[in-house]
Amino acid sequence: MTTNPNLTKNPLWQGELKTKERVRVFMDNEFDPLLDNHPLQGKYAGCRSISITGGFRLIFERYADGPLNFIAIGTHPREFTFEVEHLYV
Numbered sequence: 001m002t003t004n005p006n007l008t009k010n011p012l013w014q015g016e017l018k019t020k021e022r023v024r025v026f027m028d029n030e031f032d033p034l035l036d037n038h039p040l041q042g043k044y045a046g047c048r049s050i051s052i053t054g055g056f057r058l059i060f061e062r063y064a065d066g067p068l069n070f071i072a073i074g075t076h077p078r079e080f081t082f083e084v085e086h087l088y089v
Contacts, residue, residue, distance in 0.1 A: 019073070022052050047071060 025032050035050040040059065047061045055075050062068040 018056075019052050019058065022050065022058070026050060044071070 022035060025034055026037075030050075031037050037048055037050050040047045040049050044059055047059050049057045049059050052058055052073070056073070057075070058073045059071045060068050061071060
């Protein structure tokens with residue numbers, strides 16, 4: 001099966017692929033230098049952020065008992081505005 005070339009040029013589709021790729025890296029090693037994993041302050045104090053692309057970030061929090069929750073995805077340094085409903089990896 002071939003992928004529609006118009007679809008592969010769609011920025012949203014490319015962003016989804018990059019997000020899945022980075023989450024896979026995260027699941028292997030959440031502190032991989034590629035991710036630029038760092039703590040946040042202000043509205044998201046207690047959370048951390050990883051890089052999806054140069055200006056696109058994914059915010060998450062880890063609970064004391066181990067599970068993590070992806071909270072929001074959006075551009076940086078502007079406020080994160082897109083809530084994560086489902087992220088299939």
